[in-house]
Amino acid sequence: MTDFEATRAMFHLPEGVIYLDGNSLGPLPRAATARMARTMQDEWGEMLITGWNRAGWMAQPRALGDRIGRLIGAEPGTVVLGDTLSVKVYQALAAALDMRPGRRVILSDSGNFPSDLYMAEGLIRALDRGLELRVVAPEEVADAITEEVAVTLLTEVDYRTGRLHDMADLTARAHAAGALTIWDLAHSAGALPVDVAGAGADFAVGCTYKYLNGGPGAPAFIHVAPRHADAAFPALSGWLGHDAPFDFEPAYRPGAGVERMRVGTPPVLAMAALDAALDVWDGVDMADLRARSIALSEIFIEGVEAACPMLTLASPRDPAIRGSQVSFRFAEGYAAMQALIARGVIGDFRAPDIMRFGLTPLYTGERDVRAAIRILTEVMQQRLWNDPACRARHAVT
Amino acid sequence: MTDFEATRAMFHLPEGVIYLDGNSLGPLPRAATARMARTMQDEWGEMLITGWNRAGWMAQPRALGDRIGRLIGAEPGTVVLGDTLSVKVYQALAAALDMRPGRRVILSDSGNFPSDLYMAEGLIRALDRGLELRVVAPEEVADAITEEVAVTLLTEVDYRTGRLHDMADLTARAHAAGALTIWDLAHSAGALPVDVAGAGADFAVGCTYKYLNGGPGAPAFIHVAPRHADAAFPALSGWLGHDAPFDFEPAYRPGAGVERMRVGTPPVLAMAALDAALDVWDGVDMADLRARSIALSEIFIEGVEAACPMLTLASPRDPAIRGSQVSFRFAEGYAAMQALIARGVIGDFRAPDIMRFGLTPLYTGERDVRAAIRILTEVMQQRLWNDPACRARHAVT
CATH class of the missing domain: 3.90.1150.10 (Aspartate Aminotransferase, domain 1)
Incomplete structure (x- = not known):
């Protein structure tokens, strides 16, 4: 117990x-302040640039990803930390649309957090190829999954009402219609048992400052199902998603697996607080x-x-x-x-x-x-x- | 002195x-550790969610932006903090391309940091409308600014050699050819006097963990020239770039000025360290x-x-x-x-x-x-x- x-x-x-x-x-x-002071004084202060290796900063987005992965039912090595949730929504959506080139509908619901809808709007406007963001009532999502749908973009728990979607059922329906799924776990991760692998979710994203207690503005996470990880192309193709970031090659080559969803330099100080916050979950x-x-x-x-x-x-x-x-x-x-x-x-x-x-x-x-x-x-x-x-x-x- | x-x-x-x-x-x-402890204990710990207003967290991306603005010659209210430099490059590039719809070339140079080139590649691939990333030698940039060019994407100081571009001259040439300019100030901000307003730069981006000493993974900044700020559409259209984020409207309406370049929840803890780091610059x-x-x-x-x-x-x-x-x-x-x-x-x-x-x-x-x-x-x-x-x-x- x-x-x-x-x-x-x-x-x-x-x-x-x-x-x-x-x-x-x-x-x-309680442990976060001391952990942060240690990262600042013993790592940044004493190791300076060598902290990227010696203190493990560079590997931390993946290590913290695995700690969160356990809470959302994701396989080890399929979750990575970084950026904000809105940016991770954009990444997942761009990758999913790229994997379903013949389809034109992003299906979401009116219970989704507005930023998710806004990010979809911005991507649709930028891509300028006749994509449509179709927003239905939460209860109508199941019936709205048609063969026009490229990807569903749903927040599992409605931020206003707390209504919970059936992730496994909707994911199965989406797959039956040939669509992909993105699950926003902002109000799920740390709030209730989640099983992204069991549900067959294609992408999942979430934040760490709510139920995971990572602190104001703590970084987001993204999960890509291992079956897609080497096919999902990152539109935000930053150097830390490159296969060999420190070779400084002129052309982009995506890294293996979920690592390709990394973008820029990881937020080391924010990750220190989050790491302490995740310790609380060890016995839960x-x-x-x-x-x-x-x-x-x-x-x-x-x-x-x-x-x-x-x-x-x-x-x-x-x-x-x-x-x-x-x-x-x-x-x-x-x-x-x-x-x-x-x-x-x-x-x-x-x-x-x-x-x-x-x-x-x-x-x-x-x-x-x-x-x-x-x-x-x-x-x-x-x-x-x-x-x-x-x-x-x-x-x- | x-x-x-x-x-x-x-x-x-x-x-x-x-x-x-x-x-x-x-x-x-030296002051950063105590400043961080204060933000964690007195703000996050005691104010909890009310810290967004009471501790000024929500306004901080703009306040810190102004502190950096002074160091790069930007007008007050034209710089905002957030995300990583790679993400800010993407934002600037997507906005600039949107403002030059008839043109197909992004001009950069081989001295640019690879992540900038990678981000351009990813955007070009996503947009899929025949755009070209043209990379020339640093000395050849001036002559390569033709009327095909939509936007120049240049790092002012070459990360390998330290070679400095002439920002005012290249910006004038770009404008004469009808192109826009994005200046990456990663190795300029805090390294030397910069005058983005005087040079007429259209967009500028940079990081804060190098010469500005904000700490590993400190947030990036973006400057948009005031003449463009209400025309530059954010492809990464997140809720904090919305005109009224807390009205939770279903559709996106970009905020006024550079605020529209905000995306997700600001990195409060990282901003605390940066704020202390910027104090050092007050007498410089x-x-x-x-x-x-x-x-x-x-x-x-x-x-x-x-x-x-x-x-x-x-x-x-x-x-x-x-x-x-x-x-x-x-x-x-x-x-x-x-x-x-x-x-x-x-x-x-x-x-x-x-x-x-x-x-x-x-x-x-x-x-x-x-x-x-x-x-x-x-x-x-x-x-x-x-x-x-x-x-x-x-x-x-």
Whole structure:
């Protein structure tokens, strides 16, 4: 059994805060600051340029990729770190389109994170060959997978509602229609068991600053199924994806396997924090995590629905098709969330009316959830969102 | 007058090392470790998700962009941080090609860093519309700017020889031919005075881990001339380049000005180290830096040529057309550099035969240069590169 008291003790959590926004930015792992100081002083400071080999910086995108691979069911050597999630979406999409030259549709859904759709738009505009981004409702994806579709671009867990796609089923349907699949695991990696190899996913991408707790702006990852890795051409063909980066050849030759999806110089300092964050996962069984995530979510839904009738559940009621977050709709949701944050319960708001709460078992327990229900109830019953200070609209939070 | 004793004291330099590779990776600024710890503990740790606003993380790519802008002669508000240099090259190139739809040639030179050429290759392959990457010798660029050319893609300072292009002249020639210019400032920013606005450069890109000392894998920057900023379409159209990222609109609308060149979530931890590194530049006058860089380079060339006749100067002899590095050709250069590094003088090697030495006035003085000459002389005169331990070829250093 996973010891969640032990994992909780591995995080710094501010006094007086109940943090239900780890699905946006995970908290600071206690070991990360010392690990970072070591990388800066003992590696960068003392080894200088020789750190690329002596400290293993150059190999780290692959090593960290393998640590994440274990959490998403990817074979060793099929995941590599680097860049941002948006850039990794672009890479996967460009490679997939290149592998399906006769087809013109990228299929996505309205529950996908906008940046994924934007990246597809930008690529379509640049390629200028009559490609179409077709966006359907999440429930309509299965029926929309036709033989026009080159590739599906789907986020497994809807960032607003937490609705979970059936990765294995949709991947099988895509393959039956001759299409490829890209799975965005932003709200999956570290949130629930994922099995990209078992599902037969062609590409998967994700970020590491949410459930994986790598820190603000931590690097992204990309997985390419081994059967495609030597066929997927990187449109972003940078030197570290070259077969022999340090030969400085004038022409590009893609490296073997997923290494070709590397682009530029790896983000060494950010990787140090992420490495420390991934240590937390060493003793975690994903089935235990999922069971606890569901238990916390059920308590939260039941408690909020009982006490706050103004809030409407936006997440699926069936935990089997829900990620590790719970969302409620409320027209004054932005102001209500500000009132809640002012009282120490941090969730977030997503336009137009979604109050979103991440339930993250590594550091959130039943007591936190019950306290959050109590404070949310107070905010709702006392209409505390009418306080004008809560109504000013900020960019983030 | 810039106080170079004071700037030197702002860096941690390992005992017994003379570091002539700051043109590859700058050393650790002493203040960076504490600044990073503060960002991790007081911002990430205590503010959690609210750090995006409260700690100013979201605005930082632009704020740091302005600090770098001052060093490269860019107008305020025209430089933004993020991603890697290779990704920024791709962004600039895709935007420039989009602005010159009738033209088919990307002009570069054989002194450009391979990753820039690779990124152009990848883009050309993806666009699949008969574009050509034309690579000429550095001296032939001026004459190769014809009306076929859509955009020139040049690194101002040649990474091997240190040869400096005339940015103002080549930009004027490109404009006269109706072409756009992209200047890669990897070996210029922080190395010598740059005036992108004065030269009329259309796009400029660069990295921050060399002369700017931002740390291994520090983020890149991009400058777009204000006259183009609202016309340059970002092929990498990520959510943070959207006009209203937090409205989560389904369709992409590019933001105003250079902000549209942002892509994904900014690398907050890496930016913290860079911010501390840029503090060092506050008291630095670029004309003083250039004068000292030239003085150190002249001493080094004169000393090495006098004592090591086996080494042939690969850099221009005229300091006016040389960056802040000095390179020598030597057939056994790899092994000789290993022997030199074993004796505490760190330079680097670039295939096939270049021994490269960065002269970085912020933390390198005349005494260092004279000691380096003495040790290099010992290596060369005693043929120390014949030591088998020096002959094994590693990936980097």
